[in-house]
């Protein structure tokens with residue numbers, strides 16, 4: 001039998017770090033976790049005298065931001081105004097937006113677009129002007145785009161600017177595990193992370209979580225595989241207040257074809273005139289809402305869900321059709337080259353046949369509670385982008401407001417004041433005490449542990465999709481909560497969990513195991529997915545009404561008494577004060 005060892009040893013200043021990458025960089029002024037639009041833009045806006053570490057668990061080119069298709073909203077047309085943008089956002093948010101924050105977003109939008117253009121983002125133009133399209137629930141054409149790969153254009157530009165900066169150190173393939181809090185003050189003083197098969201501790205005067213959404217907790221999602229809700233889980237475990245986690249936006253039109261991933265067919269396609277039709281070619285969404293295909297996303301998703309319930313199709317593959325043929329062919333070619341290409345890859349010619357589509361989890365409105373300066377309830381910890389709950393989206397996000405939120409709030413990091421002077425508890429050898437020796441695990445135990453983690457990773461999203469998907473009810477939620485608790489207990493007793501969860505601060509570990517990096521990532525993402533599943537399910541059970549992205553079959557109407565946020569800290573759920581806006 002082969003023994004596989006996790007060796008463990010105390011941390012000294014940068015001892016374990018591959019010196020080529022992290023030499024002398026165990027301490028930063030600011031550590032930004034996540035390199036999507038929020039993390040990249042924040043890193044660029046931070047004052048350039050600060051030493052910034054930018055970590056991402058993949059490489060810089062992979063994020064949900066990179067996958068964004070439709071565009072980014074800003075009231076820049078002559079017939080538009082930030083006030084109209086505010087009204088549309090509040091309307092979509094179904095009573096839970098924070099008006100002051102929405103006003104800030106809409107007012108800053110044109111400024112941020114200008115800054116993106118200055119940085120080199122090549123949005124599409126109509127003659128010399130920036131081209132604008134219409135998306136669902138917007139009262140004006142205000143969505144800027146770069147064909148149907150807007151996110152790629154934005155991310156490529158921001159990445160190029162980041163790589164030019166001397167004060168930003170990019171650390172790819174590094175997975176944040178936990179916050180590192182000062183035990184006396186409760187202040188965030190850094191994180192620990194997996195990097196190249198090791199656990200390391202990085203200290204920073206400020207930590208910014210910009211880890212994106214958690215779509216992977218649902219079996220059907222448009223999100224990339226990295227969207228495992230890490231930031232929310234990490235912050236919640238450390239005691240940060242998280243908010244409105246039950247609100248998930250289900251996008252109505254994800255490609256639904258056996259073997260294909262749930263590729264998003266952008267809202268913009270319906271904005272340009274595509275029809276949602278049933279088997280017989282009938283535009284059935286008008287049966288559910290007078291705006292038909294252009295009703296808010298939750299309404300269209302539920303319309304499709306309800307329609308499919310009336311058919312006998314297998315729920316896993318059931319779909320309706322999105323017909324692009326009402327759009328002139330030239331327009332399709334010009335606006336949606338990526339959609340044409342991906343559909344072609346799956347054998348669909350969008351010029352001659354409709355696309356099979358069904359809803360999928362798309363955007364998480366809830367997140368870590370933050371204020372206008374991105375501060376969380378933990379001193380020294382900031383949150384940004386989809387992982388934050390700024391108050392902009394309320395119970396439902398207006399299309400194309402999320403990339404905008406990333407840049408508007410990323411820009412706020414320019415105002416960050418970090419404490420000067422030397423850091424408390426400088427890292428010196430004398431701080432460390434030795435932790436017990438190696439932990440030994442047989443190869444067969446290691447393999448059966450991996451098998452268990454893989455099983456949870458497969459079953460959990462199916463359960464959450466079934467019980468906390470488009471339509472929810474108490475009984476199903478309770479069953480799912482009980483199951484998730486069982487999985488959490490099983491997970492906690494796995495040898496790897498026992499070992500890692502007991503690792504004291506400032507102690508490092510190195511894993512000389514087959515496939516270590518991949519397995520450690522699976523372990524940490526599964527842990528986070530279990531936590532966010534628990535949080536979403538419990539929050540969905542807590543809110544006994546329907547509103548925005550949260551629909552309860554047993555409480556199908558909005559309830560004025562629930563015009564309030566769901567607040568969670570550790571295992572305590574509470575309602576905020578009543579909101580008026």
Ligand SMILES: Cc1cc2nc3c(=O)[nH]c(=O)nc-3n(C[C@H](O)[C@H](O)[C@H](O)COP(=O)(O)OP(=O)(O)OC[C@H]3O[C@@H](n4cnc5c(N)ncnc54)[C@H](O)[C@@H]3O)c2cc1C
Nearest residue numbers: 034035036037038057065068070071176212385386400403
């Ligand atoms: C298919 C698709 C299309 C979309 N289209 C639009 C659109 O047209 N307009 C719009 O406004 N919005 C759109 N959205 C939503 C929008 O893209 C996201 O809300 C937004 O990009 C989120 O940005 P972010 O920076 O917060 O997170 P992301 O872009 O998801 O980036 C997260 C980053 O965090 C890193 N990370 C995560 N966990 C860890 C960890 N533990 N340790 C280290 N790093 C970590 C990841 O590697 C990544 O770098 C779309 C989303 C999808 C999925």
